Amino acid sequence: MTVRLQSEPFDSGAEVARLSEGRAGVGAVVTFTGLCRDRADNGAPLEALILEHYPEMAQAELERIEAEARARWPLVDALLVHRYGRIRPGEPIVLVATLSAHRATAFAAAEFLMDYLKTSAPFWKQEETAAGTGWVAAKDADDAAAERWSRG
Template identity: 45%
Template sequence: MPKTVVLVQTEDFNIGELSERVRAEDATSGAIVTFTGIVRELENTDASLDALYLEHYPGMTEKALEKIADQARQRWELGNIVIAHRVGTLPLNENIVFVGVGSAHRVNAFEAAQFVMDYLKRDAPFWKKEISSQGESWVEQKQSDLDAAEDW
């Protein structure tokens, strides 16, 4: 029986270990697709990013991520799904999010991983603050993220 693993944590995650969790005890998946989001420098600004601060709503966040995984399972035949998201203060080049999806076929795995990430950006209760050389500011949800989820 395929499993869904959702982790919301302050500590960094090991991409290899999470990939193994996608693969664990699932001989039906011939494809595993993973995505890792990383803190990157700001674009189109003179400010330099020192860190991101991510806040969440404990309990609600995990339920929202599980719901997104369930929605993916309704669209595609999938094996294990692993979603890990960090919260707290994250400096440049730190891991933020990991999405791993197993499926018998690569197309389903690729599409489901993108679906999970698109819906996570739209529906998961995370709030992001940029801490930069010019101060701190909360980040508004991007229209492009809303549009990406609407495309599904």
């Protein structure tokens, strides 16, 4: 799997085409692209979302999440791209792509990766509106989604 952190926008279609081109044993490709919304959590028009991170910490955690996905499902390959910095509404924030022999595996691994990214990836988010900037709090719904994957 490739795990990449970057500030620049990416082209999901081009990324997935490169990942899946000529791959033997692939019967399913599942992708998810998260986009920056145009509204803040309080409903105000959003000018930008600002994602801060510590590069080494974020890279290590994304690689840990990826390794857990590989341990749970037989993936042919996968790709995880996560942006940081100032992101404007409509721009891509995250891309998860999973390749496997079967669709159920690809779907489950992609869902797992996204659920854990929302709760475990060390990014700190601020919403920028006309009124200023404010930190985005963690959401209980994201924690509940990740909890379904816990082993125990």
